[in-house]
Amino acid sequence: MSGEATIRVSEIFGPTIQGEGALIGVPTVFVRTGGCDYRCEWCDSLHAVEAEYRGTWTPMTAQEIMAEVVRLSGGKPLLVSLSGGNPAIQPLGEVIRQGHAQGYGFALETQGSVARDWFSDLDMLVLSPKPPSSGMQVDWPVFDACLQAGQGADMVMKIVIFDDTDYAWARDVAARYPQLPLFLQPGNHTPPPPDDDSATVDQDGVDERMRWLVDRVVQDRWYQARVLPQLHVMLWGNKRGV
Amino acid sequence: MSGEATIRVSEIFGPTIQGEGALIGVPTVFVRTGGCDYRCEWCDSLHAVEAEYRGTWTPMTAQEIMAEVVRLSGGKPLLVSLSGGNPAIQPLGEVIRQGHAQGYGFALETQGSVARDWFSDLDMLVLSPKPPSSGMQVDWPVFDACLQAGQGADMVMKIVIFDDTDYAWARDVAARYPQLPLFLQPGNHTPPPPDDDSATVDQDGVDERMRWLVDRVVQDRWYQARVLPQLHVMLWGNKRGV
Numbered sequence: 001m002s003g004e005a006t007i008r009v010s011e012i013f014g015p016t017i018q019g020e021g022a023l024i025g026v027p028t029v030f031v032r033t034g035g036c037d038y039r040c041e042w043c044d045s046l047h048a049v050e051a052e053y054r055g056t057w058t059p060m061t062a063q064e065i066m067a068e069v070v071r072l073s074g075g076k077p078l079l080v081s082l083s084g085g086n087p088a089i090q091p092l093g094e095v096i097r098q099g100h101a102q103g104y105g106f107a108l109e110t111q112g113s114v115a116r117d118w119f120s121d122l123d124m125l126v127l128s129p130k131p132p133s134s135g136m137q138v139d140w141p142v143f144d145a146c147l148q149a150g151q152g153a154d155m156v157m158k159i160v161i162f163d164d165t166d167y168a169w170a171r172d173v174a175a176r177y178p179q180l181p182l183f184l185q186p187g188n189h190t191p192p193p194p195d196d197d198s199a200t201v202d203q204d205g206v207d208e209r210m211r212w213l214v215d216r217v218v219q220d221r222w223y224q225a226r227v228l229p230q231l232h233v234m235l236w237g238n239k240r241g242v
Numbered sequence: 243m244s245g246e247a248t249i250r251v252s253e254i255f256g257p258t259i260q261g262e263g264a265l266i267g268v269p270t271v272f273v274r275t276g277g278c279d280y281r282c283e284w285c286d287s288l289h290a291v292e293a294e295y296r297g298t299w300t301p302m303t304a305q306e307i308m309a310e311v312v313r314l315s316g317g318k319p320l321l322v323s324l325s326g327g328n329p330a331i332q333p334l335g336e337v338i339r340q341g342h343a344q345g346y347g348f349a350l351e352t353q354g355s356v357a358r359d360w361f362s363d364l365d366m367l368v369l370s371p372k373p374p375s376s377g378m379q380v381d382w383p384v385f386d387a388c389l390q391a392g393q394g395a396d397m398v399m400k401i402v403i404f405d406d407t408d409y410a411w412a413r414d415v416a417a418r419y420p421q422l423p424l425f426l427q428p429g430n431h432t433p434p435p436p437d438d439d440s441a442t443v444d445q446d447g448v449d450e451r452m453r454w455l456v457d458r459v460v461q462d463r464w465y466q467a468r469v470l471p472q473l474h475v476m477l478w479g480n481k482r483g484v
Contacts, residue, residue: 015460017469024266025425025470027459078465183267211477217269218257223320227259228267234476235453 005091006059010034010048010084012068013241018081019232021126021183022156023107028079029069031095033057036085037113040134042162042187044238046194048085053194062094069104077103079123086110088146093118109158112138115145120152127180128158129173131166133187147177155180161213162187174225184217184227186210192238201237206230247333248301252276252290252326254310255483260323261474263368263425264398265349270321271311273337275299278327279355282376284404284429286480288436290327295436304336311346319345321365328352330388335360351400354380357387362394369422370400371415373408375429389419397422403455404429416467426459426469428452434480443479448472 014029034057036049047053060068069080080099082092088110096106096118108119109126119125127146130136147155157180159170166187174182186209190202210229217225236242256271276299278291289295302310311322322341324334330352338348338360350361351368361367369392371385372378389397399422401412408429416424428451432444452471459467478484 015463015465017456017459025468027465027467027469073465074463076463076465078463207477214259214477217259221257221316221318221320223257223269223315223318225269226267227269229473229476231471234471235449235456 004061005094006061007065007090007092007095008034008057009060009065010053010057011241012065012072014072015078016232016242018079018107019230019235020185021109021158021228022124022181023079023081024228024231026079028081028107029072030081030083031065031069031087032083033085033087033090033092035089037089038086038111038130038134038136040130040136042134042189042191044188044191045083045085046191047240050194062098065095066098066102066104069099070102077105079105079107082106082108084110086113088114088116092116093121096121110146111136112143112146115142115149117149119146119149122150122153125150125153125155126158127155128160131159131161131169133162133166134160156183157181158183158185160185160187162189162209167213167216171220171222178224182225184213184225186213186229188230188233190238197238197240199238201233203234203237206233246303247336248303249307249332249334249337250276250299251302251307252295252299253483254307254314256314257320258474258484260321260349261472261477262427263351263400263470264366264423265321265323266470266473268321270323270349271314272323272325273307273311273329274325275327275329275332275334277331279331280328280353280372280376280378282372282378284376284431284433286430286433287325287327288433289482292436304340307337308340308344308346311341312344319347321347321349324348324350326352328355330356330358330361334358335363338363352388353378354385354388357384357391359391361388361391364392364395367392367395367397368400369397370402373401373403373411375404375408376402398425399423400425400427402427402429404431404451409455409458413462413464420466424467426455426467428455428471430472430475432480439480439482441480443475445476445479448475
């Protein structure tokens with residue numbers, strides 16, 4: 001038995017396009033890790049979060065992960081999106097090192113609850129602090145440590161918004177981190193149950209929230225905020241693997 | 243009567259978000275000029291193109307245009323999107339100069355059929371050569387002159403795709419301009435008639451074309467291409483002024 005650290009992988013899929021945030025529309029392979037230190041009320045990836053799905057997660061070495069990424073991408077380098085769960089609780093430094101050596105790029109999205117020294121090796125670090133509607137509480141000193149660890153990577157902030165309370169909170173957070181390009185995203189109040197990705201999305205409701213969010217941003221003349229939807233949900237609903 | 247050049251303006255509206263391309267999601271005010279040297283089969287802005295709507299276009303000075311942009315934006319600088327018609331056939335250099343002095347940024351989208359020395363003053367020049375389905379023929383030496391004129395601005399290329407022929411054409415064009423970040427956009431086959439912006443969009447059909455386009459890009463491992471929809475059409479249909 002080797003002593004090499006393994007990573008708990010929930011799914012590796014793609015290429016498809018990145019559906020959210022700064023890299024929206026960019027072809028990418030997703031590596032979704034299993035496990036999370038948060039339990040957001042509206043989590044849309046519970047199959048990669050809840051302990052009862054742990055049996056579906058596969059321990060893989062960095063080499064095994066990159067082999068699958070290379071297979072899916074046909075050996076042609078592209079952007080790899082590291083997602084979760086919270087991918088920051090996994091030892092991903094070696095995946096990034098091996099992938100870079102083969103020409104692949106890496107973006108990682110995390111809530112900012114665990115700082116890793118390998119954040120600085122990322123091409124992009126997406127910090128997504130969770131608003132009040134999530135039921136979670138941000139530990140700001142740890143969030144700041146993530147920001148510190150990410151120096152060297154492009155860093156952006158993405159905040160999901162469900163309601164006025166989330167919106168007011170996002171205004172405060174944005175004022176605290178003016179150096180981070182900011183992406184606001186309307187929340188999906190109909191996330192899939194972990195065992196059924198064919199469950200219907202109330203896309204009309206989500207679109208309505210998106211229009212409301214654009215109106216708010218415009219009314220408040222908050223021109224630094226960029227407002228983007230979950231494009232993959234608009235196109236494919238809650239379906240996984242696209 | 244002053245000798246100052248006037249610009250034919252079809253509409254000035256916003257702030258809303260940019261719905262397309264590199265700046266998707268960014269709050270912006272649109273300045274849509276009237277008049278075009280092209281007649282694309284599927285033009286979605288005929289009210290700013292066809293001569294019979296010329297009576298709805300207002301001649302405005304640079305100062306009058308900026309006064310309206312400042313009014314709409316509440317005097318807080320933001321991105322101004324110069325659109326058309328073909329905005330390159332209007333004398334917009336002075337608008338950009340005055341707007342920059344007040345802190346505003348400028349992006350202009352054009353098919354690349356008319357080169358202007360003031361392109362270099364833009365913050366972003368979006369070159370959108372029209373594919374075969376448009377019924378137009380690109381004059382490549384002039385397109386190259388636009389590229390030359392735009393040195394100093396961020397430049398990107400956006401290509402609308404309706405079918406396999408357009409797609410194959412886009413592959414060739416992209417190969418010729420590898421230095422330009424590339425955005426592919428599925429076409430809307432149900433553009434509004436110029437006198438009725440409440441006409442229904444076949445959004446299911448457009449979404450289907452978007453999924454097809456993602457599939458093609460992925461199958462061909464064309465990872466340099468970024469695929470984005472017309473977000474404003476998804477959210478507001480053909481409605482104008484949003």
